[in-house]
Amino acid sequence: MDAVIKVLRAITRASSLVGSGLLVLMVLSTAADVFARFVLNNPIPGVIEINSVLLPVIVFLGIAMTQARRKHIRADILVTRLSPRAQSILWAVGCAVALMLIIPLTIQTYKDAAFAFSVKEARWGIIMIPIWWSKFALPFGLLLFSLELMVQIYEETISLAKHQEQLVSREQTRGGLA
Numbered sequence: 118m119d120a121v122i123k124v125l126r127a128i129t130r131a132s133s134l135v136g137s138g139l140l141v142l143m144v145l146s147t148a149a150d151v152f153a154r155f156v157l158n159n160p161i162p163g164v165i166e167i168n169s170v171l172l173p174v175i176v177f178l179g180i181a182m183t184q185a186r187r188k189h190i191r192a193d194i195l196v197t198r199l200s201p202r203a204q205s206i207l208w209a210v211g212c213a214v215a216l217m218l219i220i221p222l223t224i225q226t227y228k229d230a231a232f233a234f235s236v237k238e239a240r241w242g243i244i245m246i247p248i249w250w251s252k253f254a255l256p257f258g259l260l261l262f263s264l265e266l267m268v269q270i271y272e273e274t275i276s277l278a279k280h281q282e283q284l285v286s287r288e289q290t291r292g293g294l295a
Contacts, residue, residue: 118271122268125261125264125265125268126185128261129181129182129185129261129265130182132178132179132181132182132257132258132261133178133179133181133182135178136174136175136176136177136178136179137179139171139174139175139178140175142171143168143171143172143175146161146164146167146168147164147168149161149164150164150165162243162244163242163243163244163246165242165243166240166242166243166244166246167246169240170240170246170248170251171251173251173254173255174251174254176258177254177255177257177258177259178254178257178258179258180258180259180261180262181258181261181262181264181265184262184265184266184269185265187269202277202280205273205276205277205280206273206277208269208273209269209270209273209274209277212266212267212269212270212273213266213270215266216263216266216267216270219259219262219263219266220263222259223256223259223260223263224256226252226255226256226259227253227256229252229255230249230252230253230255230256233248233249233252234249234250234252234253236249237249238252
């Protein structure tokens with residue numbers, strides 16, 4: 118299982134790096150467009166359209182890495198008052214609930230992307246931008262996110278089982294000494 122997790126984390130890292138690279142391109146193209154617009158009085162055609170297509174790609178390519186690092190926004194004012202065991206259980210339950218919501222979303226976004234591909238969906242603006250390709254980033258990112266949620270449920274379950282074994286062995290040791 119560790120090998121599978123390592124492969125998943127490598128794919129997640131690569132996906133996040135691609136998203137980060139696209140973010141750099143988006144920032145540079147926006148800066149160049151602003152420069153061209155205000156200094157040269159000649160904006161770069163299509164920058165706004167291209168960047169609007171890139172934005173969801175950037176978000177969904179990085180969503181699994183954010184989950185892997187456990188950096189999604191959460192309100193834990195009550196959870197921090199619980200025992201580590203209870204926190205671990207709540208984390209696993211939260212991941213399971215998220216997984217039940219994300220899996221249907223992954224399936225539907227894949228269907229939408231496949232349809233967009235079949236009709237060669239494009240966005241019209243100053244220039245025509247094909248957007249069907251960017252729609253595949255959503256199910257891909259959500260699939261990685263789902264797999265990361267599964268890994269975290271697995272890790273929390275293993276952690277809880279090991280903790281339970283330690284408690285049982287401590288109790289047996291205490292019982293043997295009495």
